[in-house]
Amino acid sequence: MSTPSSTPDLPSAGQLPGGFPAGPDGGSGRRGQPFSFVRRGSRLQGRRQQAWERYAGEFVVEVPRTGSDTSVDPDYVFDAAAAFGRSAPLVVEIGSGLGEAVCHAAVEHPEWNFLAVEVYRPGLAQTLLRIGQNHLSNVRVVQANAPEVLATMLAPGSVAELWVFFPDPWHKTRHIKRRLVQDSFAAAAARVLRPGGLWRLATDWSSYAIQMRDVGQGCPGFVNVHGGERAGADSPLTRVWESGVEQMVGGAPVREGRVPVSTGNASEGEGVDTAGGWGPRFEGRALTSFEQKAHKAGRVIFDLTFRRV
Numbered sequence: 001m002s003t004p005s006s007t008p009d010l011p012s013a014g015q016l017p018g019g020f021p022a023g024p025d026g027g028s029g030r031r032g033q034p035f036s037f038v039r040r041g042s043r044l045q046g047r048r049q050q051a052w053e054r055y056a057g058e059f060v061v062e063v064p065r066t067g068s069d070t071s072v073d074p075d076y077v078f079d080a081a082a083a084f085g086r087s088a089p090l091v092v093e094i095g096s097g098l099g100e101a102v103c104h105a106a107v108e109h110p111e112w113n114f115l116a117v118e119v120y121r122p123g124l125a126q127t128l129l130r131i132g133q134n135h136l137s138n139v140r141v142v143q144a145n146a147p148e149v150l151a152t153m154l155a156p157g158s159v160a161e162l163w164v165f166f167p168d169p170w171h172k173t174r175h176i177k178r179r180l181v182q183d184s185f186a187a188a189a190a191r192v193l194r195p196g197g198l199w200r201l202a203t204d205w206s207s208y209a210i211q212m213r214d215v216g217q218g219c220p221g222f223v224n225v226h227g228g229e230r231a232g233a234d235s236p237l238t239r240v241w242e243s244g245v246e247q248m249v250g251g252a253p254v255r256e257g258r259v260p261v262s263t264g265n266a267s268e269g270e271g272v273d274t275a276g277g278w279g280p281r282f283e284g285r286a287l288t289s290f291e292q293k294a295h296k297a298g299r300v301i302f303d304l305t306f307r308r309v
């Protein structure tokens, strides 16, 4: 696995987000940018508590903190070979939720190492439960804020694939700055991916899909593997704009199509998506309960894949 020592076309590690404050509770993140998550209950019960007690020692990556339990000391660098006891291509899933996708992939690919990054402790406990049920030895989990993991915890060029599936959409205009996938995140993703490495994304929110496409295509470290594909009538975006898929969010109707019902909706329908750039559904992604719900609600899924140049 080649490891570039510098990336002249991208911000250096020193320019990437670092020196993070204590935690997400209502506060601001790096350089005034808010966190992509709000603190949820971290208490474990029943099977999750048992799974934590039984498996945490073996599979949870303990990182030095600078403040909250999701912070990462910027001086800490993850030693994958030591953590897994072997060298193998590393796949990192950001926001792994309940671990459905990462554990499914780990069963399918015993020859790869997987790191699940999640801030939600019960989700990590559920992932541990799956690791145990499937007798997996190729998954590690870390409770950490993803931008910090990408900015400093992972060594440059150390990741073969980076997955971000269904990140929280933060669909209201005033919340968009909380979205995980933005320019600084792309630069940090480019920093950790090896040349030729893949950044895979999926979302069921058209406005976030557009943002992801713009961010990935606008980052000099990436090319869109499916650039220009599925444009016009074939574009999932055109489909959403035509149909105006609706969803109840916080009790209020939000239309994603060309006529926003909620003024808090960030989508702007344009009629026809002439740009395209959407990939086919990533067949390596397990159909998580989250994605199943989206399908049931008739929502359109957008897949994107960028290659590190």
Ligand SMILES: C[S@@+](CC[C@H](N)C(=O)[O-])C[C@H]1O[C@@H](n2cnc3c(N)ncnc32)[C@H](O)[C@@H]1O
Residues within 6 Å of the ligand: 036, 037, 094, 095, 096, 097, 098, 117, 118, 119, 120, 123, 144, 145, 146, 147, 164, 165, 166, 167, 168, 180, 288, 289, 290, 291
């Ligand atoms: C909508 S869920 C999707 C979960 C999973 N990827 C799936 O498809 O089922 C988004 C997840 O991202 C996690 N998350 C949000 N911000 C994060 C961050 N900064 N670092 C790590 N995980 C984060 C949330 O806790 C949540 O579990």
